[in-house]
Amino acid sequence: MQTGAGFFGSSIGKKIVMAITGILLVGFVTVHMIGNLQLYLPAHEGVYALDTYGEFLRTLLHGSGIWIARATLLTAAILHIWAAWGLTLMNRAARPVAYQNQAYVASTFASRWMRVSGVVVLIFIIVHLLHLTVGNLLPGFEQGKVFHNVVTGFQVPWVSAFYILAMVFFATHLHHGIWSMLQTLGLSHPRYNGLRHGLATLLTIVVIGGNISFPIAVLTGFVR
Ligand code: HEM
Numbered sequence: 001m002q003t004g005a006g007f008f009g010s011s012i013g014k015k016i017v018m019a020i021t022g023i024l025l026v027g028f029v030t031v032h033m034i035g036n037l038q039l040y041l042p043a044h045e046g047v048y049a050l051d052t053y054g055e056f057l058r059t060l061l062h063g064s065g066i067w068i069a070r071a072t073l074l075t076a077a078i079l080h081i082w083a084a085w086g087l088t089l090m091n092r093a094a095r096p097v098a099y100q101n102q103a104y105v106a107s108t109f110a111s112r113w114m115r116v117s118g119v120v121v122l123i124f125i126i127v128h129l130l131h132l133t134v135g136n137l138l139p140g141f142e143q144g145k146v147f148h149n150v151v152t153g154f155q156v157p158w159v160s161a162f163y164i165l166a167m168v169f170f171a172t173h174l175h176h177g178i179w180s181m182l183q184t185l186g187l188s189h190p191r192y193n194g195l196r197h198g199l200a201t202l203l204t205i206v207v208i209g210g211n212i213s214f215p216i217a218v219l220t221g222f223v224r
Helices: 011-040 049-093 102-133 146-154 157-184 190-219
Strands: none
Touching: 011 049, 011 146, 011 157, 011 190, 049 102, 049 146, 102 146, 102 157, 146 157, 146 190, 157 190
């Protein structure tokens, strides 16, 4: 069933919005994780690679680069949530009685879980920004001292536990999201199910594995 007018009112329009914004957001988390791998580089003449990298991002295009990136990410995140919300309402309107069929029950569970994990990821992002970007959730936060902030932050076991737990939720969201995105973008034939599953699993393991390694490296004293 299609409610609303035009392409963006249709379910395929919303799925395409989810897929395109999803690509952007997945791109960001992948690049963010790769950038953060500099946590593992030794300091050069007392300067940490992560701090130089943070400085580079803040001064890119005379300081406007980071704001362009922030505006793009925020717009993508808002559109992603808007489309998800719209699809939820459309699915509810189209399903006056509960499903009997097992396949439908499974797909309803997957989309419900995407909403739950999506909310967890949203809460994580807000806490994470207050923790490592704004710094008001991190005692001893120092503007521009990215290495110091990450290490001080993850030295608190429950903070590291929070990040790791959030990453477990994020892994399920990312995996199903990449899988659905590839379907929307055309890899929908059952013949490609293996490929879609493989790509989703690979990217999820790389991004989440990298992210989880940071708190573990600090907690174990490997990075200090
Ligand atoms: C353990 C994993 C992560 C670490 C160690 C980490 C580290 C950081 C640090 C240090 C900053 C501040 C950078 C600076 O001030 O120069 C930052 C910013 C940010 N992080 Fe993460 N991050 C992690 C995971 C994530 C994830 C999974 C997401 C998204 C789902 C995310 C989204 C962001 C965003 C949106 C910013 C703000 C960028 C800005 O506007 O300045 N981070 N992260």
